[in-house]
Amino acid sequence: MQTLRLLPDSPGLARAARLLAEGQCVAIPTETVYGLAADARNGEAVARIYQAKGRPSFNPLIVHVADLAAAEALGQFDAQARLLADRFWPGALTLILPLQADSGIASLVTAGLQTIGLRVPAHSAAQALLRTSGAPLAAPSANASGRISPTSADHVLAADGGLRGRIAAVLDAGPCPVGVESTIVGWPDGRPALLRPGGIAAEAIESVLGQPLAAHHADPSAPSAPGQLTSHYAPKAPLRLNAEPQAGETHLTFGQPGPFSLSDSGDLAQAAARLFDLLRRADETGRPISVAPIPEHGLGAAINDRLRRAAAPRN
Structure with a gap:
């Protein structure tokens, strides 16, 4: 794949918006770092983010929107959340909020969480592209997984740790002015907590809230924000992996058609996009679940990691 370098002018923004509408990934500038954007409503497009980055596990992704009104269509704001949004948006602050039931956001974005x-x-x-595309954009950092976050288009396209040839385009608007990722605040137990330090100082947030931010130590099996370990999504039913179907089970197939097919054609990006929804649907049958073998390479490693955690013994 040839990765285009687009300018943030009218033709470049229009081209980037078309690529996003087609389900492609486009690296975009923000004030923090360059993000690898895809339409957050399109599960297969979001799966391409993981595929391009070589991201080893499913983690929740930050969704970028143009304004507070667009954010309110996706997340449920209480008084404290709205106070922070009014003070710090637009800006380098991410809020972890309850998901609106009719958000339309692909389940891969939230890693199966209800936030x-x-x-x-x-x-x-970034604002111009959000308004041109009209789409909420899921966008982790635009670099190979585990490498240094990019703060310029050249970093995105670098031979070492970059994404040249893996993504459709990069929108080149020069260096990022903040250069570190956003601060993340959530309410995991009803109190505001610092989930990740970032581009806005915790002290500034505390000053607005009039109270200290709680320290939050993530449960490794259930991260509530990006930058933490993989979420543990566990169905109620027992789950067998690398399995042949047995009578009385709901079987998730891969590489062949069926009512619970992760991908008829064996496409790993499609399988990743469908995984959470199919696990939920299978669980609703009330039967034990089995899953066909998934290749342990590329995005398959992420799928298998997620499935192993889902199949782990419950306490």
Whole structure:
């Protein structure tokens, strides 16, 4: 794949918006770092983010929107959340909020959680693209997994740790002015907590709230925000992996058609996009669940990691 370098002018923004509408990934500038964006409503497009990055596990992704009104269509705001949004948006603050039931956000974005990370970026090119595309954009950092976050288009396209040839385009608006990821605040136990330090100082947030932010130590099996370990999604039913179907089970197939097919054609991006929804549907049958073998390479490693956690013994 040839990765285009687009300028943040009218033709470049229109081209980037078309690519996003087609389900492609486009690296975009924000004030923090360059993000690898895809339409957050399109599960297969979001799966391409994981595929391009070589991201080894499913983690919730931050969704970027143009303004507070767009954010309110996706997340449920209480008084404290709205106070922070009014003060710090647009800006380098991500809020972890309960997901609206009719949000339309792909389940892969939230890693099966009932919360969503939302941010309104303070970058003119990002704002222009959000308004041109009309889409909420899921966007982790635009770099190979585990490498240094990119703060310029050249970093995104670098031979070492970059994404040249793996994504459709990068919107080049020069260096990022903040250069570190957003601060993440959530309410995991009803109190505001610092889930990740970032581009806005915790002290500034505490000053607005009039109270200290609680320290939050993530449960490794259930992260509530990006930058933490993989979420543990466990169906109620027992789950067998690398399995042949048995009588009385709901069987998730891969590489062949069926009512619970992860991908008829054996496409790993499609399988990743469908995984959470199919696990939920299978669980609703009330029967034990089995899953066909998934290749342990590329995005398959992430799928298998998620399935192993889902199949782990319950306490």
